[in-house]
Amino acid sequence: MTLPALGWSDRFVPHFSPYRAAGYVPARVVQEHRGRYQVYCETGEYSGEVSGKFRHLATSPRSFPAVGDWVALAFASPDGIASSSDRHAIIHAVLPRQSEFVRKAAGSKTEEQVIAANVDTVFLMTGLDHDFNLRRVERYLMLAWDSGARPVIVLNKADLCPNLGDRLAELEEVAFGVPIVAISALHGEGIDALVSYLQPGYTVALLGSSGVGKSTLTNSLLAHAAQATQAVRADDSRGRHTTTGRSLCLLSSGALLLDTPGMRELQPWATEDSLSQTFEDVEALATQCRFRDCRHEQEPGCAVQGAIASGTLDPKRLASYQKLQGELAYLERRQDQQAQLAEKQRWKQIHKQLRNHPKLRQ
Ligand SMILES: Nc1nc2c(ncn2[C@@H]2O[C@H](COP(=O)(O)OP(=O)(O)OP(=O)(O)O)[C@@H](O)[C@H]2O)c(=O)[nH]1
Ligand SMILES: [Zn+2]
Incomplete structure (x- = not known):
């Protein structure tokens, strides 16, 4: 496979x-299991692990x-x-990521784990x-904004929906x-409408709750992949x-x-930036409130409550914003x-070291 076919782009060249x-070659990670990686490069697939120096210098997961x-x-x-006929590498x-999806453990930055990298477009399935x-x-949009991948909302099971027009209007809000x-x-x-996001060398991922149809869509996207897989296999000398x-x-x-169990289990968390991006309407209104620390409850001159009263803002959207803000505050406290x-x-x-220090000991 060529590098562009694997998703390589000019953005990675300077890095x-x-x-x-x-003397190193660029390769893309296609599988990870307990510290062992399968990678693809121009000469085929390799099994690899990180170097001792890498492990030593790594500051976090x-x-x-x-x-x-x-x-x-x-x-x-x-x-x-060194030999490229050997399948070990x-x-x-790791090159700087264009996007990353991170699994956050509540209140512990050190346990954060990257579960997918360099996704160009993420299909948010509902x-x-x-x-x-x-x-x-809203929550999945926040997750997408936070990752750096470009979101596309995919509404599945259209065959079960008699009022698609209403749903679309609600969603656009x-x-x-x-x-x-x-x-x-x-x-x-x-599915044809998704084709423009499925350009050669583009990496896409699916997010959505269980049962939303991720596997069904994946299968339908993979259905005609026989020829493409052939090309990949031809690169592998062992014909696996x-x-x-x-x-x-x-x-x-x-x-x-890109489809991993980790992506399937990913739960949206709020971050400051993704909250602002997802709720830019609420935050724009809030700048119009009379008091800078307005909580948008009973305060006089509250532009947010004003918008709710005039019907331009859905009160449920404010509630959602405040709930996520609370979650964010909780995470920060933790x-x-x-x-x-x-x-x-x-x-x-x-202190222990000082106590045990020979010169300081009486
Ligand atoms: N009516 C209808 N059913 C669908 C559609 N897409 C998927 N389903 C059904 O929805 C159910 C769940 O679909 P899956 O593709 O397994 O959902 P998933 O998102 O992969 O679920 P997890 O593996 O649990 O994450 C299956 O019974 C599918 O047949 C659709 O477009 N219309
Ligand atoms: Zn207000």
Whole structure:
């Protein structure tokens, strides 16, 4: 496979040039399992792990490669002689990510884990059945803004929806220009509208609650992929079915689909930036409130309550905003507590060292 077919773009070139000079090759992570990685580069698929130096210098779990990452690779063989015919390789660096999806453990930055990297477009899937929920769409939009990937709202199960027009109108109120595509994954309807996001070398991922139709859509996108997988297999000298069981798959259109259990389980968390981006209407109104610290409850001159009274803002949207703001504040408090605890531990350690210091001991 060529690098552009794997999703390489000019944006990575300057970041990679020092590694190229040192003799490394660029490769993309297509699978991760307990510190072992499957990667693709121009000469095929390799199995790899990070170098000892990498491990030593890594400051957090976030530093480690994730599916979708571009890495600097060196070929290795057991006797230490570099050779590209050997299928083992060492990862020496992770290139800066264009986007990343992070699993956040409540209140602990150190436990944050990257579960997908360099996704160009994320399909936020919502069902047009009982799953339809504007508040959930808001949360997924926040997650998307936070990741750096471009969101597209995909409304699935259009076949079950008698009032699509109403649904679309409701959604537009929270989507602020994010494209909305209605499909029926089961019946293969409307999929054509997704094609423009499935350009060769583009990486897409699906997010949405369980049962929304992610697998159904994936299967329909993969359905005609036989030829493409052939091309990938031809690159593998051992003729293994290299695309099966991979978290990054080549679609017939030439786009890459990133699908991992981690992505499927991803829960939206609020961050300051994503909150502002998702609720720019509420925040714009808030700047018009008479009091700067207006809580948008009973205060006089509250522009937010004014908008609700005049029917231009849905009160449920304000409630959603305030709920997420509360969640954000909770997370920040937890993080502060953790930081304080870590600081306390550090001083304990220092005191202990001082106590045991030979010159200071009586
Ligand atoms: N009527 C209708 N049913 C659909 C459509 N797409 C998916 N389904 C059905 O919805 C159910 C769940 O679909 P899945 O594709 O398994 O959903 P998922 O998002 O992958 O679910 P998880 O694997 O739990 O995350 C299945 O019974 C599908 O047949 C659709 O467009 N219309
Ligand atoms: Zn106000």
